[in-house]
Amino acid sequence: MTEKLHAYVEKLKANNAEWVNDVSEGHGEVTVVVPTDSIVDVCKFLKGNHGFDMLADLCGADRGPEEDPRFEVNYHLFGTKHHHRLRLKVLVSEDDAHVPTVSNLWNTANWHERETYDLVGVVFDGHPDLRRILLPSDFDGHALRKDYPLRGYEPYSLN
Amino acid sequence: MVTVAEKIRQTDVIDQPLESEMTLSMGPQHPSTHGVLRLDLRLDGELVIGCIPDIGYLHTGMEKLFEYKKYQQGIVITDRMDYLNPLGNNLAYVMAAEKLLDLEIPERAQVIRVLFCELQRIASHMVWLGTHALDIGAMSVFFYCFRQREKILNLIEAASGGRMTPSYFRIGGLMMDLPAGFERRCNQFMADFPEAMNTFETLVTGNTIWQSRTKGIGVISGEDAINWGLTGPCLRGSGVDLDLRRDNPYTGYEKYDFNVCVEHDGDVWARFRVRMRECYESYKICRQALDRLKPGPTKADAPKVVLPDRDDMRKHMDSLIHHFLIVAEGFNVPPGEVYMPIEASKGELGVYMKSNGGPKPERVHFRGPSFVNLSALPVMCDGEMVADVVAIIGSLDIVLGEIDR
Numbered sequence: 001m002t003e004k005l006h007a008y009v010e011k012l013k014a015n016n017a018e019w020v021n022d023v024s025e026g027h028g029e030v031t032v033v034v035p036t037d038s039i040v041d042v043c044k045f046l047k048g049n050h051g052f053d054m055l056a057d058l059c060g061a062d063r064g065p066e067e068d069p070r071f072e073v074n075y076h077l078f079g080t081k082h083h084h085r086l087r088l089k090v091l092v093s094e095d096d097a098h099v100p101t102v103s104n105l106w107n108t109a110n111w112h113e114r115e116t117y118d119l120v121g122v123v124f125d126g127h128p129d130l131r132r133i134l135l136p137s138d139f140d141g142h143a144l145r146k147d148y149p150l151r152g153y154e155p156y157s158l159n
Numbered sequence: 160m161v162t163v164a165e166k167i168r169q170t171d172v173i174d175q176p177l178e179s180e181m182t183l184s185m186g187p188q189h190p191s192t193h194g195v196l197r198l199d200l201r202l203d204g205e206l207v208i209g210c211i212p213d214i215g216y217l218h219t220g221m222e223k224l225f226e227y228k229k230y231q232q233g234i235v236i237t238d239r240m241d242y243l244n245p246l247g248n249n250l251a252y253v254m255a256a257e258k259l260l261d262l263e264i265p266e267r268a269q270v271i272r273v274l275f276c277e278l279q280r281i282a283s284h285m286v287w288l289g290t291h292a293l294d295i296g297a298m299s300v301f302f303y304c305f306r307q308r309e310k311i312l313n314l315i316e317a318a319s320g321g322r323m324t325p326s327y328f329r330i331g332g333l334m335m336d337l338p339a340g341f342e343r344r345c346n347q348f349m350a351d352f353p354e355a356m357n358t359f360e361t362l363v364t365g366n367t368i369w370q371s372r373t374k375g376i377g378v379i380s381g382e383d384a385i386n387w388g389l390t391g392p393c394l395r396g397s398g399v400d401l402d403l404r405r406d407n408p409y410t411g412y413e414k415y416d417f418n419v420c421v422e423h424d425g426d427v428w429a430r431f432r433v434r435m436r437e438c439y440e441s442y443k444i445c446r447q448a449l450d451r452l453k454p455g456p457t458k459a460d461a462p463k464v465v466l467p468d469r470d471d472m473r474k475h476m477d478s479l480i481h482h483f484l485i486v487a488e489g490f491n492v493p494p495g496e497v498y499m500p501i502e503a504s505k506g507e508l509g510v511y512m513k514s515n516g517g518p519k520p521e522r523v524h525f526r527g528p529s530f531v532n533l534s535a536l537p538v539m540c541d542g543e544m545v546a547d548v549v550a551i552i553g554s555l556d557i558v559l560g561e562i563d564r
Contacts, residue, residue: 027495054388056498056507056526057498059522059524062522063521076498078500085498107388107534108534110534111531112531134218150227
């Protein structure tokens with residue numbers, strides 16, 4: 001199964017060697033680390049030429065305040081014809097937490113990116129409507145960051 | 160096909176629309192929004208020209224909570240997400256952890272998982288049908304549907320002790336084996352169910368009012384559906400032949416014989432037909448699972464992860480030590496990240512789980528099918544009537560507990 005996924009990675013490399021920073025494999029899944037600037041091009045290439053027509057999921061994660069780059073954004077691509085899944089990963093530093101949006105390619109990315117912005121605090125450049133989605137619009141901070149306390153701050157604190 | 164909205168445009172009913180557009184805030188306490196969903200509708204007369212869903216009223220920070228709980232404690236949280244399909248949530252979460260741990264699940268546990276997931280799918284579809292019909296105005300269907308759901312909840316209660324919050328699937332297997340006499344009770348339900356389905360078909364499917372309220376409403380094409388990330392019955396209602404039980408099989412679904420139900424119209428009626436046909440397919444899978452039920456262990460052979468049997472703890476020192484360690488400190492999961500998608504009753508339920516080697520996950524993200532399906536609501540509502548918005552929300556089968564998490 002993973003040979004087929006590695007074939008996609010080879011095609012990415014053949015098309016533009018700078019698109020692939022790192023490749024890792026585990027539990028039958030392949031992760032490709034992509035430079036932030038080229039994520040839209042990589043998605044366009046995989047969607048247009050290799051049948052990854054659905055963005056199954058997009059989620060952000062915080063590795064902790066001491067890590068650099070601190071944030072990562074995961075794109076789980078899925079092909080409705082060949083049923084393969086590929087994970088693209090973008091690493092984002094805290095000082096410049098900006099990623100180009102893929103909502104022009106997949107409409108479904110709209111809400112996923114809003115959620116990631118809301119909870120992790122990664123800004124998606126070019127997003128048509130980047131507002132908070134789950135938390136109230138006057139909420140301060142980003143709740144899924146590791147340095148945000150579980151019970152929050154006043155006035156949204158639980159105490 | 161001429162939609163109702165087009166018909167009205169043609170018949171000059173609104174030849175003199177309001178001078179300005181009207182904004183209508185629908186919800187969050189509106190009963191037909193299935194929870195606390197608010198819609199900002201922009202209206203021209205009765206036609207919807209804009210729709211902005213506003214969610215987050217039920218946000219409880221579950222993804223944050225996972226990071227502070229041990230792996231086995233997280234199962235309890237998943238029950239509260241999609242509260243109409245808790246066993247599906249349990250399964251996705253548990254299988255993500257099992258994938259990280261590389262656990263082998265015994266055959267009997269897998270068969271029971273399939274059996275319960277399909278029973279739960281029927282129960283979830285029963286709530287969908289009841290509330291969907293209630294929204295459209297057919298009240299009695301609700302009571303017939305909940306009678307069937309009640310029987311399934313009783314079965315789940317018999318096995319796990321919980322009706323809405325079973326937490327029956329555990330990392331490495333099941334909480335416990337089925338109680339004595341379960342198969343008999345299950346067969347009893349199975350014997351009555353086809354007749355109940357006949358009742359629904361006669362009550363709803365052949366009803367002309369029902370048909371005119373659902374046909375040609377909320378149309379979305381297959382291409383758009385994929386672009387919007389729709390999954391499950393909503394995607395299959397638009398003619399895309401995709402079911403993860405068949406295409407990315409898990410828990411041994413590849414061994415079962417069932418059809419993937421596809422309809423091509425992409426409207427409320429098509430999504431209704433897909434779910435009704437799915438109930439029969441789930442019924443078929445349940446029958447096969449009951450036939451496959453052979454005695455055997457229900458927990459994986461992994462003493463450091465799976466809680467030992469009560470009896471072993473009284474006799475063996477090491478079992479007692481393992482039990483203490485799992486409960487007090489949890490078990491360490493090797494570093495790594497996985498994405499585990501399953502076909503829940505509403506679509507693709509994906510769990511992204513990342514471990515850094517400790518007893519608590521570093522990140523757990525749920526890709527809820529309701530969340531993604533709801534995001535496509537504005538396209539489906541465009542140009543429809545206000546009353547049809549209610550029908551479209553019903554056909555999406557959303558659960559706000561999963562959307563807001």
